Amino acid sequence: MIEFEDVGLRYGHGPEILRDLTFTVEPGSFHFLTGPSGSGKTSLLKLLLLSLKPTRGTVRLFGQDVSGLDQDALLRMRRHIGIVFQEFRLLDHLTTYENVALPLRVLGQPESAYRANVTELLEWVGLGERMDAHPALLSGGEKQRAAIARAVIGRPDILLADEPTGNVDPDLSLRLVTLFAELNKMGTTIILATHELPLLDNFSFPRMLLRDGEIVIHD
Template sequence: MIRFENVGLRYGMGPEVLRDISFRIDAGSFQFLTGPSGAGKTSLMRLLFLALKPTRGLITMFGHDVSRLSRSDLPTVRRRIGVIFQDFRLLDHLTTYENVALPLRVIGKAESDYRTDVVELLHWVGLGDRMHVHPPVLSGGEKQRASIARAVITQPELLLADEPTGNVDPTLARRLLRLFMELHRLGTTVVIATHDIGLMDQYDARRFVLNEGRMHIYD
């Protein structure tokens, strides 16, 4: 599904924040991305979401050379990806329910076809009584859960989660990880960026470890 070959990334004229990154991610796999603060985890996730293009090297996703994708091609490819951002990116003028349902509306589904699924997922992540309020009144943890629900509601081919359990308590963190594992069982490829070693130790999954812009892989 994804292949990086000698990828480098720099911002402007600054030093490379990622250097000679090479790896492959097979369809239906599950992996963690970890490393110290400033190691480049978020930059790598932005490359995977096609928010950035590499300064050098080759990235292939879903059979496409990323550097050759036109601006008009990007929305089609991105619809195959669910993303959980650290800054949530919820739309303040939409309710929690409407934010979570938005990816389904974008692809043209009728509300009668998805309402039950959205409501059920909101209850599952503990937002059943918050579905009709707007993001400004949600806590950080509630916004995180709404962002997670929005990312998984379409059962994407690829799920990218940047510190998805950073604003929730350990019990809810384990519950959310079970949700990601269930999506993986159904065929979704999952990449979770986290610094929580204890959380990773609970799962038998490959680890990509970034340190000073370079990657080590532990199967």
């Protein structure tokens, strides 16, 4: 699903943020991405999201070297990748239902084709009774669950999560990661970046540790 070979990344003429990254991620796996602040976790996620290109080395997604893809091919590949941000990024003028359905609307799908799926997903994440509420009326945990639902409504093969529990309390953090684990059981490959190490002790997923621009995977 994901393969990095001797990948390095720098911004402009500065020092390398990431260097000599070599690892693989198998389809259907779940990895925690950890490391101290400034270690490059967000930069690594941007490489996976195809919003950055490596300075050197090879990144392969779905068996393809991404360096040779044109913009149209990159856009098609991005449709197989979901992303959940720490800051939710919900649109205030849209309801919960409309926010979650937005990726499908952008693709030109008629509401009749996706309404049942959006409704079912919102029920599954516990927002069935909040479908018509706007973000201003949602709690932090509800906003995060809406953001997760929006990220997975298109059934991505890969789901990236950048500190998704950073704005919620420990009990809700545990519930959210459990939700990601349930999504993983359905076949989605997940990489979840977090600095909350005690939270990880509740799960047996392998950890990708970034430190000083290099990576070590602990099974």
